[in-house]
Amino acid sequence: MSYTHFVATARCEVVDNFDLQSYLDGLSVRCVQEENSIFEFYGLDSNDNLDLDFADYVRISGGKLLIECDTEELNSNGEVWNWLIDQFLPVMTSNIMEINSATIDSRSGVECSTSYYKKDGTFIGSDDVYGILEQHVKMDS
Numbered sequence: 001m002s003y004t005h006f007v008a009t010a011r012c013e014v015v016d017n018f019d020l021q022s023y024l025d026g027l028s029v030r031c032v033q034e035e036n037s038i039f040e041f042y043g044l045d046s047n048d049n050l051d052l053d054f055a056d057y058v059r060i061s062g063g064k065l066l067i068e069c070d071t072e073e074l075n076s077n078g079e080v081w082n083w084l085i086d087q088f089l090p091v092m093t094s095n096i097m098e099i100n101s102a103t104i105d106s107r108s109g110v111e112c113s114t115s116y117y118k119k120d121g122t123f124i125g126s127d128d129v130y131g132i133l134e135q136h137v138k139m140d141s
Contacts, residue, residue, distance in 0.1 A: 099113075
């Protein structure tokens with residue numbers, strides 16, 4: 001029997017004393033009002049709120065905001081994880097958001113990646129980072 005396991009963490013900085021719970025509550029309301037794919041998948045709970053707790057995905061640790069996904073835990077939905085990344089880009093105070101991920105596939109092995117998002121949503125993938133490092137090494141030679 002084969003399996004795939006995905007884990008990822010997006011890390012950025014936000015202002016000191018960032019009210020994470022209020023922000024997550026606002027995201028839940030907006031998610032319901034916009035009726036996007038997350039709303040369509042999770043729907044409403046018995047209190048007419050989004051039947052998904054974003055706090056399962058987002059926390060603050062060591063002064064950094066972390067958006068986490070683990071396909072074997074409560075925060076297992078990669079689409080929610082990606083949507084949350086987009087929601088925090090405008091409020092992050094750091095210039096970049098660091099994305100670390102690993103996919104463990106019982107047939108093909110482990111694939112790890114580090115990539116970045118700029119505040120404007122520009123994605124800098126691991127191939128881009130490799131190219132930058134390669135240029136830097138050539139310049140130092």
